[in-house]
Amino acid sequence: YLGHKGRNFCIWPALIFVVGLVTLCAYLVEGQELLNPNGRLRGWQFFMGYWYLFGGSNVHWFGFGSGSFFKMSAWLQQNYVFEYNVIEDRLMVWPWLHNDWLQILFEYGIIGFVASILLAGFVVYRLWRDANPVYFSTALGLMSGMTVCFPLRFFWTILLASCLFI
Secondary structure, eight states: OEEETTEEEOHHHHHHHHHHHHHHHHHHHHGGGGGOGGGHHHHHHHHHHHHHHHSHHHHHHHOSOTTHHHHHHHHHHHHHTOOEETTTTEEOOOSSOSOHHHHHHHHHHHHHHHHHHHHHHHHHHHHHHTTOHHHHHHHHHHHHHTTTTOGGGSHHHHHHHHHTTO
16 A cells, blocks of 8 residues: 555555556567567567577576677577578668566676566565655656567666665
């Protein structure tokens, strides 16, 4: 329950309804491509498959290193011909994984991924506990956007995310 100026209300039914309605509308517009915009699902499977199969136990725990995806993705795509654009007759290059959570797992491993999830959970819990619906919804929006829009590559979204800690 969130309390705001003496009024109590339960946010979860409203939140579930809004998320469900938005998801339904998106599915009606996008169909099967809702979960696979521009081949992202195939890209996630390709790169995370490499991370899993060829990374080794140290990489699984600690990742390939900060900023490693940018360098490794070009090499992987060139050597394994991940995605070829027939229309423009050129190799498509993914400089980002198009999913901040998976990119954190790829670059920082399980330890960095779990630390990020715990930090995000702490921020959401603190904003929910402090009954701040604007910051709470901003945090949820940013974290859900990290799944498909990879906003942490931009300075302004990093600045927005850091403001949630103040």
